[in-house]
Amino acid sequence: MKLLLARHGQSEWQVKVEDGDLDPPLTALGETQAHRLGEYLAAGEDSIAAIVASPLQRARRTAEIVASYLNLPVATEPDFREFDEWAAGWAPLPVSMWNMAPATPELNPGYSRFRTRVAAGLRRVVEAHHDADQLLLVTHAGTIGAQVRILLGSDTPRLWLNNTGLCLFEWGHPERGGSWVVHYLNRVEHLPPPMRTA
Helix, strand or coil: CEEEEEECCCEHHHHCCCCCCCCCCECHHHHHHHHHHHHHHHCCCCCCCEEEECCCHHHHHHHHHHHHHHCCCEEECHHHCCCCCHHHCCCCCECCCCCCCECCCCCCHHHHHHHHHHHHHHHHHHHHCCCCCEEEEEECHHHHHHHHHHHHCCCCCCCCCCCCCEEEEEECCCCCCCCEEEEEEEECCCCCHHHCCC
């Protein structure tokens, strides 16, 4: 099975100076980014069996645009919502660039709850589509970061992710057996440089 993780297109929140709505729509550029992603995936060699999105409108709308190119429905997974407990703490930082062990043995409460929620959603989606060759999950930077850390088995890595950036993981790669194999992180070749936002 392959998991293709995609971040939503640019949202209105990203271009505002002040904090705003926690569930903002896409900008016009975000809509265009989603169309570029849909065209790119439709032209790809690997077919996508199902699309699952966060219920928040920036991710859901991105998924709907992409789905129009792939002739697929969009399912939503509530546990793929973005992180929203900043006051309760984020994931631990590495001790050093050579020692990736967590700086503290316990996860911050906010991140711990978020990680548990994302892991539960990921497990549900994968188990519901256990026969699929490839799933597309359209979510958020924080959610994808948590998914990546869950799949890698470490809570310390950080990920830079552009709008509609793609990450690909594969379980059971012929040469790697029972482990998640990273094919790429933050692929944005479907966007010309002026359209790459984060």
